[in-house]
Amino acid sequence: MAYDPNYGRLLANRYQLIELVGKGAMGRVYRAEDTLLGGVTVAVKFLSGALLNKKMRERFEREATICALLGEKSIHVVRVRDYGVDEDDIPFYVMEFLEGESLSDLLRKQSLPLPRFVNMVRQISLGLQAAHKGIKFQNEICPIIHRDIKPSNILVLQDPSLGELVKILDFGIAKLIQSSSNQTHSFMGTLAYCSPEQMEGKELDSRSDIYSLGVVMYEMLTNEMPIVPETHSFGGWYQAHHHVEPSPFDPSLKIPSSLSALIVKCLAKAPSDRPQSAAEILDILEPLEKSFSKNRSRRWDSGKDDRTFVDAGPTIDDLCGKTKWPSDKPRQKIVFPRLIRTKEAVFATLWTMLGKQDIENRLVSTRYNQFLFLTSPHPMVLWITVLHNQEYGPRWLPCYLDLKTSAGQRMARILGESGSYRILFFALEDPKRCQNVLKSTIDPTQCKMLIKWADDSQGMRVTASPQISKNVLKKEFERLKPKILMRLEAVYTTGSATDLSGG
Template sequence: MLTDPNTGRLLANRYQLVELIGKGAMGRVYQAKDMLLGGVIVAVKFLSQALLNKKMRERFEREATICALLGEKSNHIVRVRDYGVDENDIPFYVMEYLEGENLSAVIRPHPLPLPRFLNITRQICLGLQYAHKGIIIENHLSPIVHRDIKPSNILIIQDTSFGELVKILDFGIAKLLQEDSSQTHSFMGTMAYCSPEQMEGKELDNRSDIYSLGVVMFEMLTGEMPIVGETHSFGGWYKAHHFSPPRSFESVNPRLRLPKALENLVMSCLAKDPKARPQNVTEVRQTLESLEQRFGRGQQLGQRIGAALSKLPVVTDLQQKPSLSADEICWQASWPKDKPIAAIVFPHIITNGSEALATLWVMLNKQDIQNRQVSTRYNHFLFLMSPHPMMLWITALHNREHGARWLPCYLDLKTAIGQRMVRRLGETGCYRILFFALTEPEHCANVMTSTIAPIQRRRFIDWANTSQTLITTTQPELSKRILKQEFEKLKPKILMKLETIYTGDTTDISD
């Protein structure tokens, strides 16, 4: 782990620097706590002291501005929250703290399977689409060319709502295309991913990023580069990008079977002439979405499940079917009318005759549900007594291909539903997870059962009894925030455990 003497420093009387987590040509990045917001984890980037000149300050401030404005528009671009200058006159900006893997690390072991490739690339396109549309600077719309699209600038994180979420990083050399500004005729970028016109230092537009994306797409699918310089010098890469035709997929991997439309898309992005490429990233995204509909993993299975479920009656009053088994009751459930059609998780007790079932209701996109049909189920529980008795109920679904899907749920133990649910979990030692697709909320798409360790069951009763004796507080949100921070700290440890125990089959684990 990187260390730095600034560890522990309080910046701007607000951000406490925790540890150095990265450094590059432009500067250093620290993990920090936003003390004004109760210790929320953020990332702080400083401009290198070796670059404290007017030109680099302006570029650094421009990067912060671009990310701040674009982050408000797109969930696929890192979000900047604050900008300032410290007591030593060194500029810094504060951004969201993201835990994940960059795309370079993801594809290093092996190329991506087609469904995952389509999902990740579509999200990259969504982020680039907003950048290319531009931001308002001085009352004018200014399109943005990233100029450094490459795997190490694409971060893949596991998000509780979206699953595998893509974030575009490092707008440090991005170019604002403004009518009244001239382009600097100099080369900037990463040579292996640069367009021919970028190597020449020419004026660039969005099609240069599309070329870089083409290089990235080829690498994601094959693990190799489509164009290779004779040497790793500027001259070697200049010649390769200008005169070497891209390698075919077949020449790299004769066993690789890809849709012809996808091969054509990648090769068109790699055209030497910008006019021969897709003219905007929306064209690329639309082609990918069309392919995703046709070749997404589990599509045929999903269609068969949907056809079978469509023949089942929608049960509106679950309490009127005491003769059904617990699982049958769950399968015939439909999404409550008082809940939004959105990616949410909430607890619910279903009454089956004289039996009360503890259940966790989850809404996701259909593909995500299908992706996790085979997964390790894992649960963990955190309890906070003060300032307000609150339990964080953590469920994780994990498989190697799609990583972990986190399903966190908070139970307020000063409420009737919180008390009833935590006691039911302790009494039965299990709960059922009901999955609903965003596009088909009228039918339950899948049901899983997760068991709870005996020692944890005994804790539930103690937590419920203790909470009843406490004086009611008015700070449940603060307790939630503290529990969420503890959850973020636990995630890497849980993931490590899940990776270690994953068997490739459906497994149920309780901590």
């Protein structure tokens, strides 16, 4: 095995490169540790120096920033956490590190059964929808077109709270490279999945991604390509995408007519004949998914190749909605954590009492969470939750977890293991029953750290009272507030709720 000089390298005084985990025409990806966050695992991608020139630095920064904001807007897009240019002028960006399987690897084993197919395509479409609607950047809405939708750019992983989770990789990077001046006469993309207009070198819009998704959908159901060229050259694929009609579906697959019609429409040669947005695809998928999941839960049995359904009782949101304000808590504006136990599991919740109008103002909001840990003088976690509405501003909901208590350790572990929590709202005017419930997801790296903190704290010595640690964390919280607020204002889009998590 050849020696890699990057092994052990400390990038940007922060990221310790551990091992190469992937490489391709666009660059190399390394598993790394973020030394600033106590060794959190991240992925660092170096863009190939052959594709970029010095004039790309400002463009790379803009594109990487937009893609980072997109990753905060949708859980179906791999998050970009940081970006920069190393000492050799090679751009890199830092992503969340996810252990999953690419869709291309999955399809080598089998085509997908209909329920699983619908669930996965819905998630891909949600990611595309978020990108195509655009990100607010420097007071401008910037739509993002992927330009390279294909199975190898789609990651499938198991999420502890959501079941099977699908994420799209490399958003915006294809455009970044394609726009480089030294690539003017080059073609960027993957021939088998390119729209006709992309092969012509035209300016692209969201309908180009929809064409590529149509190719992917056909492949997911059949393990075959819908269009096969005479030769696998650029010219062969150009002719195929422009003039060859998709092969009809095998009747034995028993694909619903609405689904087969959708895929054929996505593969239309003219953009005007395709679905005009990802929302149109979602509208067609919705009744199909309901028919598969009616009166059933939507959780995967990871030990089976196919999807397993089980009868579902009351959901955790149903149970939260029936809770009453504890008799031992004052009826005032406070925030506190509490576990809710069911027959199947224990769930983490955050309870808050606010004015009724204040609650209504936060139901459409950007949700953000972050966890800060102080080891000394007393192991303590500050659990930060923020609800931000562009019109009404932020509502900060901080609370503390004492990790020298069994209750604090238990809460930290459950938060880390489940990857989410519910926020329960009680109105000052009518505290008898929970008014509303919102779900907030936690970044995977923070989940791992919560579990680690709970484990490490057991052996830590206490040298002072818990209040001293709380005071230190409170000062750090006040210092972080402006940065968190800037981030929330950057990603907020009117009328849509976004779920963010600090890493």
